[in-house]
Amino acid sequence: MQPPAQTRVFASLLDDVRESRPPQARQGTADPAFYTDERWFQAEQRKLFADTPLVVGHVSMLPNSGDHLVHDHSGKPILLVRGKDQKIRAFLNVCRHRGVRLSNADKVENRTTFVCPYHNWIYDLDGSLHKIPLKDECFDELDKDCLGLTELPLTILEGLILVSGTPTGSAALPNGMAELKEDFRAFGLAEHTFFRQSVTTKDANWKLIIEAFLDGYHVVRLHRKTVGPLFLDCVAKSERKGDNIISVVARQEFSDALSLPEQDWDLRHHASCAFFLYPNTTLIVHPDYISYLTLFPQSASKTVCVHGCLIPEPPQDEKAAAHWERAYSIIENGVFQAEDLFVCEQAQIGMRSGANEKLLFGTYESSIIDFHQILAEQLGPYQAQSG
Numbered sequence: 001m002q003p004p005a006q007t008r009v010f011a012s013l014l015d016d017v018r019e020s021r022p023p024q025a026r027q028g029t030a031d032p033a034f035y036t037d038e039r040w041f042q043a044e045q046r047k048l049f050a051d052t053p054l055v056v057g058h059v060s061m062l063p064n065s066g067d068h069l070v071h072d073h074s075g076k077p078i079l080l081v082r083g084k085d086q087k088i089r090a091f092l093n094v095c096r097h098r099g100v101r102l103s104n105a106d107k108v109e110n111r112t113t114f115v116c117p118y119h120n121w122i123y124d125l126d127g128s129l130h131k132i133p134l135k136d137e138c139f140d141e142l143d144k145d146c147l148g149l150t151e152l153p154l155t156i157l158e159g160l161i162l163v164s165g166t167p168t169g170s171a172a173l174p175n176g177m178a179e180l181k182e183d184f185r186a187f188g189l190a191e192h193t194f195f196r197q198s199v200t201t202k203d204a205n206w207k208l209i210i211e212a213f214l215d216g217y218h219v220v221r222l223h224r225k226t227v228g229p230l231f232l233d234c235v236a237k238s239e240r241k242g243d244n245i246i247s248v249v250a251r252q253e254f255s256d257a258l259s260l261p262e263q264d265w266d267l268r269h270h271a272s273c274a275f276f277l278y279p280n281t282t283l284i285v286h287p288d289y290i291s292y293l294t295l296f297p298q299s300a301s302k303t304v305c306v307h308g309c310l311i312p313e314p315p316q317d318e319k320a321a322a323h324w325e326r327a328y329s330i331i332e333n334g335v336f337q338a339e340d341l342f343v344c345e346q347a348q349i350g351m352r353s354g355a356n357e358k359l360l361f362g363t364y365e366s367s368i369i370d371f372h373q374i375l376a377e378q379l380g381p382y383q384a385q386s387g
Contacts, residue, residue, distance in 0.1 A: 004183040005241055006273045009248045010265065013237040014258060017250075023237075026366040029358040032351040034382045035205035041300040047378055048279045049074070051169040053155055053162035055281040055294045056080065058310055060159065060193040062088055066110040066125060070103050073199070073296035073304045076165030078152065079103060079114075083125040088156070090163040091149035096129065097121050102149075114149075123149055157181065159190035159310075160292075174278040176242015183246070183275070187268070187285050192310035195289075196328045200305050200337070204344035205351070206280065206297040207375075209305065212340045213274060213282040213293065214238070214367035216249050222343060226334045231272070238367040243278035243374050245367055276367075278374065288312065289324070291331060301348055305341065307332055 015021070034040065056071045062082040070093055071078040079093035079102065093101050095116040102114040102123065113130060114123040122131040127149035132139060153164040153171035158181055164171065184190070202209070212218070216236035220228040235250035249272045257270040267273055268287045275283040284291045289311045296304040309328045315321035350356070361368050376382075 004186045005180065005239060005246045006183050006186070006248060006267060007262075007265070009237050009239045009246055010257075010267055010271055010273075011262070013235065013248055013250065013271075016237065017235065017254075018258060023234075023363050024366060025363055026369055027363060028361040028369040028372065030361070030372065031382055031384065032356055032359060033384050035208055035348065035351045036300050037382075037384060038300045040382065040384075041297065043379055044297070044375075045075075048375070049297070051164055051166045052174060052279055053153065053164045053169075053171060054279075054296075055160050055277065055292060056090075056163050057161045058159050058192070058194050058292075058308065059088060059156060059161060059190075060310070061108055064110060066112055067108055068103060068105065068111065068114075069108045070105050071163075073294075073306060074165050075296075076152075077101060078163055078165065079149070080161065080163070081125055081127075085126070087126075088154065088161060089127060090152040090154040090161075091127050092152065092167070094150065095121055095123075096147040096149065097132075127151055158184035159192065160184075174243050176244050177277060179241055180244060180246070180275060180277075183273075187273075187290065188312070189283075189290065189310070192290055192312060193314050195309045195311045195315075195324050196332075197306060197308040198332055200307075200341075201298070202303050202305055202341050202345055203301060204303055204341070204348040205300055206295040206303040207371075208344045208347050209293075209295055209303060209341065210276065210280070210282065210371060211365075211368045212344055213284070214245065214247065214276060214371055215365050216247070216367075217362065217364035219249065222339050223335060226330070226339065234364045236364070238370065240370045240374075243377075245276040245370055245374075247274045247276070247367055248272075249274070276371065286327075286331070289327060293336070307336060 054074055065082055065084050068081040077093040079091045082088050095102055098118055100116050100118045102116055120133050124130045129144040129147045132144055150167050152167055153169050155162050155171040216234055219231050220233045230251055232250040232254055238245055238247040251271055254270050257265050273285045281294045292308045294306045311324050315324060
């Protein structure tokens with residue numbers, strides 16, 4: 001069996017260091033309008049997001065029958081529900097009578113049925129229409145079996161829930177994502193449990209945020225007061241897998257692995273592994289927990305950022321809960337919000353300034369070049385939209 005992709009990338013990075021091999025000399029540029037052009041943004045929405053299954057959460061968010069959550073960030077009103085049969089389904093959060101929302105829950109809640117507040121049509125957890133008040137008087141010829149909730153394509157990849165907002169779309173995973181299953185199993189992704197999630201809106205183009213998590217050049221500089229000292233400077237490597245990217249960034253303990261046999265490598269201890277999952281999710285494996293950052297573009301200059309924290313097991317006591325609260329706060333408030341997302345908003349201001357005719361990407365930012373190539377394969381090379 002072929003080893004997980006991140007193990008191969010880690011092994012290659014070790015060889016690079018042992019043999020003093022320089023990184024592949026790839027450099028590139030981008031037009032600043034790539035991040036501000038509203039017409040190009042609309043093309044992205046149609047071709048990248050409209051029919052593609054997007055990460056909307058983790059199965060551990062809905063542990064019990066009747067647990068449900070509302071997800072509106074993709075522009076479609078999505079209702080995720082765990083049924084009596086324990087199956088997780090996704091529906092449009094829309095009553096089939098007059099189109100009213102069935103749930104406005106701002107967190108996970110539990111119900112036995114969904115009752116429309118307008119006329120009290122009742123739906124079961126599997127989406128079937130259970131009852132219409134005064135049906136014989138109002139809708140005597142209506143077949144309620146044909147008016148269940150509109151189901152959306154859903155697939156689960158090692159605990160990650162991916163949903164397409166288009167009822168006629170496909171639940172098929174994006175190119176190459178299924179091949180990452182062994183990587184996710186190696187880190188126990190499916191066995192992790194949901195701990196905390198934040199939803200914030202940033203004044204930055206979604207691509208700038210993706211790029212911030214593909215760039216190993218900034219780690220010890222931007223994060224010098226937080227996590228930067230934990231990493232070696234620009235000792236990193238990435239590999240494209242279909243339309244996804246696997247990145248390995250060396251931690252200070254990386255040098256210990258140079259003399260260890262493969263069976264003693266610990267990728268959570270010796271490195272930090274990250275996965276760009278097409279088109280809009282970054283999964284980061286920390287030493288003792290996992291973060292996912294999923295981006296939902298609202299315009300060329302505004303993005304909803306969902307940051308979730310997955311931990312190995314539910315906290316068993318107050319001490320454990322306090323530990324995970326601190327860990328989450330450090331990465332959410334100290335690193336992501338105050339540093340990564342902050343500089344993305346600052347960069348967005350610069351995109352419209354006219355200061356730069358082009359942006360530059362150097363050798364240690366080559367993963368961004370891969371990201372741009374993935375987008376170009378879907379959309380074609382960027383061309384300023386006129387008119």
